[in-house]
Structure formats: C-alpha cells, structure tokens
Amino acid sequence: MHENMVILGIILVILGYGYYSKLLNRFYITGPMVFVTIGILLSPLFFGAKILHFEGELVQTMAEIALIVVLFADASTLNLKHFGSDWRLPARMLGIALPLTIVAAAAVAMWFFPDQPPLYLLLLSLFLAPTDAALGKAVVTDPTVPERIRSTINVESGLNDGFVFPVLITVVAMIGSGQEHGESNSWLVDVLQQIVLGGLAGAIVGFAGAKQARISIRRDWLEESYRNLIPFALALFSYYVSEFVGGNGYIGAFVSGMVLGNLNHELHENIEAFLESEGELLILIIFTLFGLVFVPLAVDYWNMKVLLFAFLSLTVLRMVPIAVSLAGLKLDRPTKLFLGWFGPRGIASILYVMIVIHQLGGIEGHEVIYGTVTLTVLLSIFLHGMSAKPLANLYARYLKKTGT
Numbered sequence: 001m002h003e004n005m006v007i008l009g010i011i012l013v014i015l016g017y018g019y020y021s022k023l024l025n026r027f028y029i030t031g032p033m034v035f036v037t038i039g040i041l042l043s044p045l046f047f048g049a050k051i052l053h054f055e056g057e058l059v060q061t062m063a064e065i066a067l068i069v070v071l072f073a074d075a076s077t078l079n080l081k082h083f084g085s086d087w088r089l090p091a092r093m094l095g096i097a098l099p100l101t102i103v104a105a106a107a108v109a110m111w112f113f114p115d116q117p118p119l120y121l122l123l124l125s126l127f128l129a130p131t132d133a134a135l136g137k138a139v140v141t142d143p144t145v146p147e148r149i150r151s152t153i154n155v156e157s158g159l160n161d162g163f164v165f166p167v168l169i170t171v172v173a174m175i176g177s178g179q180e181h182g183e184s185n186s187w188l189v190d191v192l193q194q195i196v197l198g199g200l201a202g203a204i205v206g207f208a209g210a211k212q213a214r215i216s217i218r219r220d221w222l223e224e225s226y227r228n229l230i231p232f233a234l235a236l237f238s239y240y241v242s243e244f245v246g247g248n249g250y251i252g253a254f255v256s257g258m259v260l261g262n263l264n265h266e267l268h269e270n271i272e273a274f275l276e277s278e279g280e281l282l283i284l285i286i287f288t289l290f291g292l293v294f295v296p297l298a299v300d301y302w303n304m305k306v307l308l309f310a311f312l313s314l315t316v317l318r319m320v321p322i323a324v325s326l327a328g329l330k331l332d333r334p335t336k337l338f339l340g341w342f343g344p345r346g347i348a349s350i351l352y353v354m355i356v357i358h359q360l361g362g363i364e365g366h367e368v369i370y371g372t373v374t375l376t377v378l379l380s381i382f383l384h385g386m387s388a389k390p391l392a393n394l395y396a397r398y399l400k401k402t403g404t
Contacts, residue, residue: 013038030385035284039291063354071254072235074158076261090155092325100321132346133157138388144396161348162254198247199255205238206259294374301371310376344384
C-alpha cells in the first residue's frame with residue numbers, strides 16, 4: 001500500500017511541477033528542490049515504514065541507467081575542435097582546481113573523521129568532486145551573464161564527473177581488494193582492464209553509431225521522432241558492450257558520448273532535447289529517491305562536524321582551488337568567487353554513492369561518509385537553487401557598473 005502511495009505521489013508531483021514549473025521558478029524554487037522535498041515527505045521520516053534501500057533492485061537499476069545517460073550526454077558536449085582561448089578557464093578548473101579540490105577535501109576529512117580509513121575519506125572527496133550545473137540552471141541560462149562564464153560552468157560540470165570516475169573505480173577496487181590493509185596489488189590489473197577495454201569499446205560503438213546516424217540522416221532514412229532515442233540507445237549499448245568485453249560500462253558510455261559528439265554534430269540537438277525531456281524526468285526521479293532513501297538513512301549521522309565539513313566542501317574547499325587555478329588570467333575577484341560558488345553537488349554525487357554501495361555491498365561502519373555526502377548534496381540543492389538567480393543578477397549589475 002505504501003509503495004503505491006509513493007508511486008502515486010511521484011506521479012502527482014511530476015504533474016504539479018509540470019503545470020506550475022515556470023511560476024515556481026519566479027520564486028527561485030527549482031525542480032530538484034521540489035522532488036527532493038516530496039521524497040523526504042514520502043519517506044519514513046514523515047510517512048509509513050521504510051520500503052527502499054540503497055541496495056534495492058529498483059534503486060540500483062534507476063541509478064545505473066541515470067549514470068549511463070548522464071556520463072554519455074555530458075561527454076557529448078566536449079567539442080575537441082573548440083580548444084583554444086575560450087577553453088582556458090574550464091581547462092584550468094578541470095586540470096588544476098579539480099585535483100586540488102579532491103586532495104584538499106581528503107586532507108580535511110582526515111582531520112574531521114580520524115576514525116575512518118584513508119581510502120574511504122578519499123572516496124568521500126571523490127563523491128563530492130563532480131559539480132552539477134543543473135542545480136544553478138538560472139546562471140547557465142541567464143543571457144546577462146557573459147557567455148564565457150556560462151560556458152565555463154557548463155563545460156566544467158559536464159566533464160568533471162567523467163574525469164573523476166576512473167579515479168573512483170580505482171579507489172573502490174583498492175578497498176575491495178583489501179588494499180587499505182596493505183594486501184595484494186592485483187586490483188591494478190583489473191582497473192586498467194576496465195579503463196582500457198571500456199574506453200576502446202565505447203569509442204568503437206560511438207564511432208559506428210555516429211557514422212551510421214550521419215548516413216541515415218543524409219539519406220533521409222531516419223524518422224524525426226526517433227532521433228532523440230538514438231543517443232539514449234547508443235549510451236545503453238555502449239555500456240553493455242563495454243561490460244561484455246570486460247571493460248567498465250560507465251567509462252564506455254562516457255567515451256562513446258565524446259566520440260559521438262565530435263563526429264556527428266547533427267545529433268547534438270537531439271541529445272539536448274532528450275536531456276530536457278526524458279532525461280530530466282529520469283534525473284528528477286533520482287532526486288526523489290534521494291529524498292526518499294538517502295536522507296532517512298543519513299539523518300542519524302548528522303552532527304555539527306558533518307555540517308561544518310559540508311559547508312567547507314561547498315565554499316572554501318571549492319573556492320580556494322578555483323582561485324588558485326585561475327591565477328594569472330586577469331580575472332577580477334567577483335568573477336573568481338562567482339565561478340567558485342557555482343559548483344553545486346548533485347546528481348553525479350548521488351549516483352556515485354549508489355553505484356559504490358552496490359559494489360562494496362553496503363555502508364556498514366562507514367555511515368558517516370554517506371551521511372556527509374547526503375547533507376552536502378541536500379544543502380547544495382537548496383542553497384545553489386535559491387541563490388542562482390539573485391547572484392546572477394548581482395553579478396550582471398557588477399559587470400554593467402564596472403564596464404567589464
């Protein structure tokens with residue numbers, strides 16, 4: 001009975017948010033905020049008994065599909081032909097700030113949570129490294145914010161999840177092999193195999209898919225209504241082919257998306273259209289599961305120490321590396337602060353946790369790690385969602401006043 005009520009609640013909130021989404025945006029109320037809130041209200045914290053778990057088949061299946069789609073779609077936005085002066089900002093943020101953020105967060109976590117194994121604290125920093133521009137959508141869609149800044153935020157958030165994932169699976173393999181206790185290094189061969197075979201399989205599927213799509217489009221063999229479905233199908237196909245040959249399916253999906261995005265620009269609009277409709281619905285359902293599953297399981301492990309770390313993760317541990325990475329580019333302080341603040345933690349962090357829990361078999365003994373990730377993401381959903389439009393307006397007024 002309760003499960004049916006949860007499903008009915010999700011359906012009703014999809015309808016309600018769809019009807020009033022534009023009105024809610026005027027009050028800085030975003031989709032993730034609405035769906036997370038509904039998830040929490042339908043959770044054991046307010047209603048009924050616990051029915052879903054991290055390890056549940058429904059939760060894991062949704063997480064796997066969502067992560068495949070997110071990695072594939074994000075990678076498809078990377079156009080290698082555009083590397084140049086416009087890429088200095090995202091390149092520095094990805095190449096310098098991202099590693100600095102991971103290292104700094106892990107170091108601070110060791111101080112905050114000394115009872116946790118170092119590899120799990122590194123895992124914590126990796127969970128919180130990817131950013132999600134969708135949580136500050138008002139910034140990346142506001143024409144008063146310079147295109148260069150909006151593009152930088154979009155590119156960074158689109159690629160850092162794919163860059164972090166190989167490191168994440170390496171750490172998971174080390175933990176799974178008992179490497180935190182100084183045992184065998186056999187995990188290294190397995191990780192290299194996953195990365196290499198997954199990347200090769202993804203590249204082949206992406207290349208073949210791009211070429212076939214180009215032929216079908218130019219010869220008018222492809223019905224318009226199916227163009228949005230091809231990227232989705234290719235993403236899933238890349239995953240399964242990569243897994244079949246012994247590679248990592250998620251890496252395969254990421255590489256496949258990168259290849260497709262650079263070889264077939266005709267499908268780029270279709271990828272965006274899919275993300276704005278079916279893809280966004282899938283992601284919003286994940287946010288509902290976040291409120292329904294994550295928050296009830298994590299709330300008992302929240303304390304002032306966890307809250308402080310979450311605050312530092314969203315501010316200092318993000319802003320300082322960004323400022324360091326942008327040194328020498330003649331950017332003013334407000335621009336650096338703007339780029340530093342708009343690094344929301346969202347869908348990638350949630351999905352990484354769900355995938356890792358599935359691979360490691362649970363969270364027993366390390367609940368504080370997952371509790372910290374949950375609180376950080378929850379704060380980010382609301383803080384970045386509510387501040388996006390006001391800060392974008394403030395930044396635009398500053399640029400107009402200074403003439404920059």
